[in-house]
Amino acid sequence: KRLLPLLTGLVLLLSACGREDLSTLNPQGPVAEKQLDLMKLSIGIMALVVVVVFAICIYVLIRFRRRSGDKSIPKQVEGNHTLEIIWTVIPLVLLLILGVPTIKDVFGLAKDYSKDKNAVQVRVTAHQYWWEFEYTGYGIKTAQELVVPTDKTISFELVGADVKHSFWIPAIGGKMDTNPGVTNRMYLEFPKEGVFRGKCAELCGPSHALMDFKAKAVSPASFDRWVAAMKAPAVMPADAEIAEKFTSQCLTCHAVGENGGNSAPNLTGVGSRQTIGGILYNDTTSVEKNIHDWVTDPQKYKSGAMMPKAVENDLTQEQVSAIAKYLAEYKLDY
Numbered sequence: 625k626r627l628l629p630l631l632t633g634l635v636l637l638l639s640a641c642g643r644e645d646l647s648t649l650n651p652q653g654p655v656a657e658k659q660l661d662l663m664k665l666s667i668g669i670m671a672l673v674v675v676v677v678f679a680i681c682i683y684v685l686i687r688f689r690r691r692s693g694d695k696s697i698p699k700q701v702e703g704n705h706t707l708e709i710i711w712t713v714i715p716l717v718l719l720l721i722l723g724v725p726t727i728k729d730v731f732g733l734a735k736d737y738s739k740d741k742n743a744v745q746v747r748v749t750a751h752q753y754w755w756e757f758e759y760t761g762y763g764i765k766t767a768q769e770l771v772v773p774t775d776k777t778i779s780f781e782l783v784g785a786d787v788k789h790s791f792w793i794p795a796i797g798g799k800m801d802t803n804p805g806v807t808n809r810m811y812l813e814f815p816k817e818g819v820f821r822g823k824c825a826e827l828c829g830p831s832h833a834l835m836d837f838k839a840k841a842v843s844p845a846s847f848d849r850w851v852a853a854m855k856a857p858a859v860m861p862a863d864a865e866i867a868e869k870f871t872s873q874c875l876t877c878h879a880v881g882e883n884g885g886n887s888a889p890n891l892t893g894v895g896s897r898q899t900i901g902g903i904l905y906n907d908t909t910s911v912e913k914n915i916h917d918w919v920t921d922p923q924k925y926k927s928g929a930m931m932p933k934a935v936e937n938d939l940t941q942e943q944v945s946a947i948a949k950y951l952a953e954y955k956l957d958y
């Protein structure tokens with residue numbers, strides 16, 4: 625009876641309480657499935673070891689306890705070859721049972737996927753505190769929201785722009801470090817359509833916990849439409865004064881389509897994304913309000929974010945509102 629609330633609490637703790645699927649225990653792709661199998665295997669072995677060790681321990685405590693009136697010194701034992709061989713060989717066997725499938729899966733996955741010439745190449749660059757996704761085969765760049773087709777392997781090149789981060793989509797697979805100056809490779813598949821939450825899994829600064837992204841798996845046709853929409857000429861603000869302000873204050877770092885800089889998240893079609901800054905959800909608060917709030921004071925939402933506040937950026941509240949309206953309406957049809 626006492627165990628029940630404890631177990632319930634544990635299940636609640638382990639289940640993804642978030643709004644999207646963020647659970648390694650509910651795999652949505654073959655890589656996460658294999659990783660879950662390995663987790664089950666290692667937890668099984670650990671549980672077995674714990675049960676056996678505790679059983680022996682309890683047996684010894686009871687069997688050899690000091691009985692009342694007994695003042696004698698127990699038999700003194702020094703070394704026992706048979707026992708020593710047994711407790712060396714058993715862990716060795718357990719490590720082999722654990723190690724062989726792990727190594728087989730880790731290298732097997734990389735090898736099988738690397739043969740796939742149809743894989744979509746995505747170069748992931750992790751920044752404090754946002755994610756850049758460059759589709760090298762298509763010549764497009766986006767940020768915060770990775771869009772992938774359900775019918776192809778995705779071949780990731782992982783790098784870090786500043787410090788160490790780690791790329792992880794719990795329901796799909798991972799995690800792997802993104803290091804400055806080193807390229808790591810990872811292959812993932814997204815067989816089911818849906819939006820999967822990604823996290824940074826390496827402590828990287830004050831907003832590490834807020835360094836979220838989305839992986840959106842769409843049908844092959846939808847992916848082709850997305851690529852075409854991303855490659856279409858950039859939509860600029862209709863109002864000339866706002867367009868000028870947007871170009872001089874925003875596009876020095878950000879980009880839309882072929883216009884702009886390279887040091888901040890690409891904003892092409894940002895109105896279609898699920899979140900602003902990875903953490904302000906556009907289904908609960910309108911995308912326009914989220915962009916407005918973010919542009920006004922980015923550090924309020926992500927401490928340590930590089931983007932200056934609107935006032936430091938020489939933008940009036942009217943200009944911020946106009947830019948938020950323009951960006952919110954900049955949607956991609958796919």
Ligand code: CUA
Pocket residue numbers: 750751752753788789790824825826827828829831832833835
């Ligand atoms: Cu990036 Cu933690």
